Amino acid sequence: MRSAAQIALDVRSGATSAARELATSLEAIAARNDELHVFLHVDHEGAAKAAAKVDRLVAEGQDPGPLAGVPVAVKDNICQRGVPTTCSSRILEGWRPPYSATVIDRLLGAGAIPVGKTNLDEFAMGSSTENSAFGPTRNPLDPTRVPGGSSGGSAAAVAADMTPISIGSDTGGSIRQPAALCGIIGVKPTYGLVSRYGLIAFASSLDQIGPFAKNVTDAAMLLEVLAGHDPLDSTSLPEPSPALLAHVGDGVNGQRIGIVRELVEGADEDVVAQVHRALDALRDAGATIVELSIPELRLGLSAYYLIAPAEASSNLARFDGVRYGLRVDADDVTAMMEATRTAGFGAEVKRRIMLGTYALSAGYYDAYYGQALKVRTQMIDAFRRAYREADLLIGATAPSVAFAFGAKTDNPMAMYLSDVFTIPTNLAGEAAVSVPFGSGEAGLPIGVQLLGPGRSEARLFAAARVLEIADGRP
């Protein structure tokens, strides 16, 4: 499939049409969706209307925007008016939101064509899409393996060339880890850079919407469209969308890049080898490599698995059979709520709601939730110290290549460890990018993670571009 940048250029020049690009995307979806289970819903009617509008603007001599006619896949925890939005949960099955997320309006405003909603772990809780109530997504590169998660559908859509770009959400690694496992770029932007209005909340202090793409330029272009202040999100950063595309070619000459011991330890050998190969590439491009240890990162997993469930237990209280989605009838309202939630939520969601309720309950609050919030402070301080010695940090995205279905489903703790390298960035509210770099076991792709302080996206994309070129994708 052609890049998003190329498609937009050709649509704007009239060399192709949005309708033709949409047809290509829909054909690719039709060819493999039964096998891979990437899309939960394809919005044929809405996409055709959006494409017709773009083509009409071009015909009238107007500019439809930087993503003119580019098909985009949307994770199914992001609301789009009138289009079924399920969070891959029975509790929201059949619900059609009466409003759109800000990112949907931004995509449409930039001329992009949202083609449909992609599969995820229920309420974005998981690392493999195996927690979807509607069945897992398969990895397009090896259908016997998971695509990662929770944004597995959005990663697979791009990896399978169904759409050139897609959007997901990242609470503890849910964009970067599936990007790594599917061999594409995934970006977790600085907290507040992209509006969360219309993203169904999992853990509000950690959630962030971000892009998937096959190349760095497309990712930067998409993030420029998504980013920028939104008065509808009170945690939205106050400034307009930053210039990213203009800095993709900046390189890393003179940059100090810190290899962090805690962001590779425990990873498989093939993964560690690629991180070291990436260091060589960055050094060759003029960067200085600094070796760092940030012991506080080892506490990230523990803190995250108390903070995220605590916030989830509060956020998911709204699913009670009253205002939207499923209702299981019962004689009185309390019994109705309990029956609805029991029938509507899957096992992982129940686990996290209970864990969070426990961590917040009287007698345990200080020992668990309170302690986790203090560890979060320590992590932020530790990152701050590290960024005095390095401009960017580097490590692995995930401990291994894509794993087989069922490999971790019986052991939640093993599944949680998939996110051990990605979680710290969310706790600190900072930015990180996963870049495909080399391959490992069974020829499967490996993701290298670049991390930066808040608002460092331009620098991260420049470094990611250096790795992309070094990995043979000029």
Next chain:
Amino acid sequence: MSSPLRREDVAHVAKLARLTLSDEELDTFTEQLGQVLEHANDMGALDLTDVVATAHPFGLINVVRDDVVRASLDRAAVLDMAPDAQDGRFAVPRIMGEAP
């Protein structure tokens, strides 16, 4: 090391969270949640008395908008997606009365 979590704790938390668990689920969840809490013991061992808690990465500041009337969601469109509605309101089963 024994789990810090007891079966009755899980049953209590499930009740608070409005979830019904079978006996089998209670056993499984007690074990699985216990493992997560055990992992969290690495934090519990730290003396963080003087550390300030962070609930939000950049600190939350109240954001207010101008107090002007503007369009909100269409009531009919919202109620149309509700499990039950009556007279322009969400409808629910009996709230008051005898316990079931």
